[in-house]
Amino acid sequence: MRYSALALIRGALTGQRHWTPAWRDPEPKPAYDTLIVGGGGHGLATAYYLAKEHGITNVAVLEKSHIGSGNVGRNTTIIRSNYLLPANTHFYEKSLQLWEGLEQDINFNAMVSQRGVLNLYHSDAQRDAYARRGNAMRLAGVDAELLDAAAVRAMVPGLDMENARFPVKGGLLQRRGGTVRHDAVAWGYARAADRRGVDILQNCEVTGIDVVQGRVVGVQTTRGPIRARRIGLAAAGNSSRVAAMAGLRLPIESHVLQAFVSEGIKPALDTVVTFGAGHFYISQSDKGGLVFGGDIDGYNSYAQRGNLPVVEEVMECAVALFPAFSRLRYLRQWGGIMDMSMDGSPIIGTTPIEGLFLNCGWCYGGFKATPASGWCFAHTIATGAPHPLNAAFTLDRFRTGAVLDEKGAGATPNLH
């Protein structure tokens, strides 16, 4: 056994210098069957499921930086499947089911913790909307419970239930939702894909996509040209830039989303809570820090850092919900670049260019999608056609009008 308490103790005698890398660092080959552009959660999961489910192992994942440097290592780690629209419900439920078996599957402790996700409601109208969403979930076989104020009070003692402006009236609870250690997801999928023969090429930025007579034949990279007949793009916040290399113009705007971590405290919050009167979500990590976030900043950005108005608003939401947290200091804060789509739902599918496949438009919520996104994208790339679970997530739904707009906000990326 490679990882064990005994190995740790033995390693202590030699300064823990005996550990070896968990995956290879190979030189790029001149050609592969399939290339995945972007070594985030989605790209790595795609490579893993291509190998595992479809036996396609002559695959390389091309990552411009190191794996985990993008959004997969920057998110607030919440997983759930509490959606209203059928296409989204079934897709995210598949993802939650894959999370439930992930650690056994890839033999890696990703700290999948089904501690529940509780969406608070603050008015009768909001209760009705949540009841409707909960019913839609239950009709699709997904767990959902509508809690009244007393049940919420018992479950989350620190809440300011009688806030003068936004009293807590109850909540919609998905007990199977929760959190997952985000870095471990990148590392776990990377190791599992590597074991099945996938080459993970870091510091390998794609700078061009070669298209000949309407089909892809390869890419240009900072580590030289690489040929392939099938290429999947999974570049998250940089999707527009990468797709433009193949002449595509996407229904995407890039926006910055910030996240915050407080100093570590004793266990105070054992579930994920979201505020219904503002956009705010909070949980406590196993290290003790409170992990929380709110809205995107709201304007186009590739800066990976946001501005102060959102910081102030997020802090206000935090102390409005949990007055006791006003005594805490926040330790760290950062930003990631979101690929905000025109209807708030993702794109996983084919493109007008033969052999080129697209995975993008994840908005705020792509971390929870990681396993199903990789699973569906691998199916799409391997067979050339979408799986029923991602059949609605096409690029051309914006042209045809079959959009998936959970909020009904229209073609306004910064409002989804």
Next chain:
Amino acid sequence: MRIPCPCCGARGNEEFTYLGPAGLTRPAPDASEDAWHAYMHERENPAGMHRELWWHGQGCRAWIVVTRDVRTHRIEHAALARDPEAAR
């Protein structure tokens, strides 16, 4: 980020509401589906200089065209949207 409003001077960005890229031209009502699709959904989304519309709702209430580097948030230029100079 402070936005240099031509009427009010440099103000915090929380006073403004963001709309999106400037210079999108609304197609004629009978234009093709492609033209409407491009106008409604397809965006250049550059990583660099971006011309964009902001509304100074908590100030002079003017629409402003801001030219900003979206990699750094540095603002190069701001003009009133109704000003022909902004349409350059």
